[in-house]
Amino acid sequence: MNNKRVKTQFRKNLLALAIAAASTAAMADGRLEGKVSLEQAGVSLEGASVTIPSLNLKTNTRRDGSYTLSSVPAGEYELVVDYLGAELTKTTVVVQDDETQSQNFVLSKRSDEEVLVIGQSASANKSLNKQRAADNIKSIVSADAIGNFPDANASEALSRMPGISIERDQGEGRFVRVRGLxxxxxxVTINGTKMPAPGGSQRSVGMDTIPSDLIESLEVTKSLTPDMDADAIGGSIEVKSLSAFDREGFYYSASAEASYDDHTGDTSPKLSAVASNVFELGDADRKLGVAAAISWYDRDFGSNNVETGGAWDFEQSPAGLEGFEQRHxxxxxxxxxxxxxxxxxxxxDHEYYLRTLMSEFQDTETRQASVIEFIDGEGDGEARAAGVRGQAEVARELKDRIEQQTVRSVVIGGINRVDSWTYDYAAGFSVATEKKDQHIAGAAFEAEFDDMGWMDSEKPYLLAPAGYYDAASYALDDVETESVDAQDREHNIRLDISRDFFIGDLASQFKFGGKLSRREKVSDDEVIDYGDFSDQLLPMSSYVSGEVDYRLASYGPGIDGGKLSSVLAQAGEVERNLEDSQVNDYTIHEDINAAYAMMTVDIDRWRILGGMRYEATDITADGLSFNEEADEATTATQFSNDYDHWLPALHVRYSLSEQSILRAAWTNSVVRPTFEEMSPGEYIDGNEVERGNPNLDPWESSNIDVGIEHYFATASTLQAFLFYKDISHFIYESEHTLSDANETEIHSFSNGDSAEVYGLELVYQQQFSQLPAPWDGLLVEANATFTDSEADLGDRKVTLPSQSDVIGNLSIGYENDWMSLRLSANYKSEYLLETGSSQQEDAYVDExxxxDATARFWITEGIQLYLQGINLTNQPYYVYxxxxxxxxxxxxxxxxFKLGVQLTDF
Incomplete structure (x- = not known):
């Protein structure tokens, strides 16, 4: 894909297509425009199909229900509007050259079904119409559907969609996986602009920073078109915020809730409000829409943890354990x-918009930990068998910090339609920050005990003498404080130009454009070590916070961070930790320049979309190298890397009928290394070196998708898709030894040769409106994705990290005039978390x-009372x-458990 011959031919084809598109300017130039709405007012109909069958000319309604058909030859035509759940509507229109004909439609419900403005079936129906209208393969969930589940953030809302699973932090959804990737x-993009990652070393976006209340819809595109950024192998997630044109007239919704955490016994408040209105400015053609949403959640919760970190000796039989931690x-x-x-x-014909989103996320976290390390008589580590007692070193530790993450996004743009041309342009700016002010990152009170052992290899249970639980047994050893300041900025401009025309009697569109994006990732850590408290004999009993509510075993007293902070001035040694303070500091610039051209042609029931995208990447990275033996970090490291990619795509859509669609896609994508993987920092300790690898090649993937969608009633569909991904240059953590005099061991990241991902995605969704009452209110949604993968590490083959063989959702809902019920289950099978130096050291997350459950009751037409239960079965997170x-x-x-009230007015 990178040879000169392909580039030259692409430029020639692009020029020929542009000339062909422009040469049609004198051809048929009549236009049709209008709006599609429901008999019930309140919600704009996006995704309705508007067609002139005799010309095979079609389009879909936009967010506000409007549509445009350009380059229509003069004549009399039948115009057809199709919306899932509504009666097929037809009318006759007369088109004149150089004139615009307006034709609005008001749809009515089918005789045996019901099109609703609110409720479970209405929200599902809205999403399915948009999916059906798309040229590529995507899954969509609307704001109304999000409200049917107890989802606090964007990540959890996505977990209900086909092919999506999430990774949780402290029980809340955070990171999103698509089709096992x-x-x-x-x-992840917000209103079309890339969402940066608050975490210092991550490229992955933690979507728990975005409250679900700010979202109008979530769209997951699984087959990219050339006009999209190509940086997604699994899928591209678009977060769309509220627009006033999503609804008609004035709208507001407000809610208040209290949530009870069973683990801590705390009750937490949440408030949210959404409002929008459309104002006419002088005449009906000029409209200003204003929409605002605000959300606030203050939650107290916690967790219990026991972990070995993989400290097993599998050479023993049965395996011995070197130590473990209890955490609260x-x-x-x-x-x-x-x-x-x-x-x-x-x-x-003329639209202009300004979209803003701000989210602040603050965690105040206290972690009490008891770290047990078994030792033998000579003081070395010992892998102890279950039930065998002996000596152990114990550190009672405290981590007490406040972490703040912010995401801000601003997008300004417009769309202008002039004759058969459409100009779509935007400028976006987004910034994400992570900040931790100076805090106790680790404080340790230490002691040694005899008669220490353990039981149960799945949830290690400590066997300890009475002195272990006595705070007076421990003396302060050291304290480490840390501050973190990380920032990820991205700004971009884009321009997309499209032209509708006919090639003979074939309706066509040519589209081309480009995008420039600039990204800067900065990470700055500052770590201070306070040590040598040994001569002061500071007992832990002077700094306790009371008994720790550790529910997995007996624990004893915890450490009070406020009391402990007062003794830092008494430390015998205070020094800056150069390794952690400087090796983790870096600045990385990433510039991406992109251009594309694509063309869409309708041939009878076929729609064919093909094109090419070009992306050029330029990366520079600055950091420091730290030498442990010299105890200095003065060597600056600077790297640069650049590469480009030509990425062809072909999408084919065939309409078997108005209800059934066959889809196929061949796409190519590229994902750049994470900032941790290409970090220029380097740590040298004798013959051991830990470092990033700025010279990594990006992941490259060629993707094939084939499937069928059948829409058979309101909010009802059957879908099946096969997908295959051929991946090269995948990245993994590596360890290797250089053949030099010191036999230097390098711990870094490397490119693998190849990997494959293949799978099957199934979707079933149905509203049983054809059943007699009361069963006509039943709604069932089910999806399952079966995935397998293989990655070649050279010496062995593994599945790709984070890939579950099976993920699925099952939701059973019921709705009538006064209540709405929903019971849902989300499942994912085990997956590889990270590879070790051998198969025995690989870490897996258990299935x-x-x-979850939700119940809503309409007290009046505009007031709802709702109850929600989350994680009802107390599902743990288990890694082995x-x-x-x-x-x-x-x-x-x-x-x-949540209890809330919501007020809504359309």
């Missing part, structure tokens, strides 16, 4: 979100199934090494 292999977390999480959006329309019997990490959170 790790979060770093998926892209108490967390206060505050999430505040605000979005204010402006839309201006001058007729249907998980979370069960080699076999499910051997713990790497076990953590449980308990269920959460």
């Amino acid at each position: 790790a979060p770093k292999l998926n892209a 977390y108490t967390i206060n999480r505050q999430r505040t979100g605000l979005g204010v959006n402006f839309d201006y329309q001058h007729g249907v 998980q199934m979370q069960v 090494n080699n076999h499910a019997n051997y713990n790497n990490q076990y953590e449980e959170y308990g269920p959460t």
Whole structure:
């Protein structure tokens, strides 16, 4: 894809297509425009199909229900509007050259079904119409559907969709996986602009920073078109915020809720409000839409954890354990979100918009930990068998910090339609920050005990003498404080130009454009070590915070961070930790220049979309190299890397009928290394070197998707898709030894040769409106994705990290005039978390199934009372090494219950 012959031919084809498109300017130039709405007012109909069958000319309605058909030859035609769940509507129109004909439609419900403005079936129906109208393969969930589940953030809302699974942090959804591909292999955009990652070393976007209340819809594109960024192998996730034109007239919704955390016994408040209105400016053709949404959530919760970190000796039989940790977390999480959006329309041909989104996410976390390390008589580590007692070193540790993450996004743009041309342009700016002010990153009170042992390899249970639980047994050893300041900025401009025309009697569109994006990732850590408290004999008993509510075993007292901070001035040694303070500091610039051309042709029931995208990437990275033996970090490291990619795509859509669609796609995508993987920092300790690899090649993937969609009633569909991904240059953590005099061991990241991913995605969704009452209110949604993968590490083959063989959702809903019920289950099978130096050291996450429930009751037409239950079965997070019997990490959170009230007015 990178040879000169392909580039030259592409330029020639692009020029020929542009000349062909421009040469049609004198051809048929009549236009049709209008709006499609429902008999019930309140919601704009996006995704309705508007067709002139005799010309095979078709389009779909936009967010506000409007449509445009350009380059229509003069004549009399039948115009047909199709919307899933509504009666097929037809009318006759007369088109004149150089004139615009307006034709609006008001759709009515089918005789045996019901088109609703609100409710479970209405939200599902809205999403299915948009999916059916798309030229590529995508899944969509609307704001109304999000409200049917107890989802607090964008990540959890996505987990209900086909092919999607999530990774949770402290029980809340955070990172998103698409079709079994790790979060770093998926892209996230907000209103068309790339969403940066708050975490210092990550490219993956933690979507728990975005409250679900700010979202109008979530779209997951699984087959990219050339006009999209190509940085997604799994899928591209688009977060769309509210527009006033999504609804007609004035609209508002406000809710208040209280959530009870069973683990801590705390009750937490949440408030949210959404409002929008459309104002006419002088005449009906000029409209200003204003929409705003705000959300605030202040949650107290926690978790219990026991983990070995893989400290098993599998050479023993049975395996011995070198040590483990007991951890207890108490967390206060505050999430505040605000979005204010402006839309201006001058007729249907001129649109201008300003989209803003701000989210602040703050975690106040206290972690109490007891770290047990078994030792033998000479003081070396010992892998102890279950039930065998002996000496152990114990450190009672505290981590007490406040982490703040912010995401801000601003997009300004417009769309202008002039004759058969459409000009779509936008400029976007987004910034994500992660900030941790100076805090206790680790404080340790230490002691040694005899008669220490353990039982149960899945949830290690400590066997200890009474002195272990006595705070007076421990003396302060050291304290480490840390501050973190990371920032990820991205700004871009794009221009897309399209031209509708006919090639003979074939309706066609030529589209081309480009995008320039500039990204800067900065990471700055500052770590201070306070040590040598040994001569002061500071007992832990002077700094306790009371008994720790650790539910997996007896624990004893915890450490009070406030009391401990007062003794830092008494430290015998205070020094800056050069390794952690400088090796993790870096600045990385990533510039991407992109251009594309694509063409769409309708041939009878076929729609063919093909094109090419070109992306050129230029990366520079600055950091430091630290030498442990010299105890200095003065060597600056700077790297640069550049590469380009030609990425062809072909999408084919065949309409078997109005209800059934065959789809096929061949696409190519590229995902760049994470900032951690290409970090220029380097740590040298004798003959051991740890470093990033700025010279990594990006992941490249050639993707094939084939499937069928059948829409057979309101909110009802059957879908099946096969997908295959041929991946090269995949990236993995590597260890190798150089053949030099010191036999230097390099711990870094490397490119693998090849990997394959293949799978099957199934979707079934049905509203049983044809059943007699009361069963006509039943709604069932089910999806399952079966995936397999193989990656070649050279010495062995593994599945790709984060890839579950099976993920699925099952939801059973019921709705009538006064209540709405929903019971849902989300399942994912085990998956590889990370590779070790051997198969025995590989870490796997065990299978998980979370069960949630929602009940809504209409007190009046505009007031709802709702109850929600989350994680009703107390599903734990369990990681193991080699076999499910051997713990790497076990953590449980308990269920959460919510009670709330919502006021809505259309």
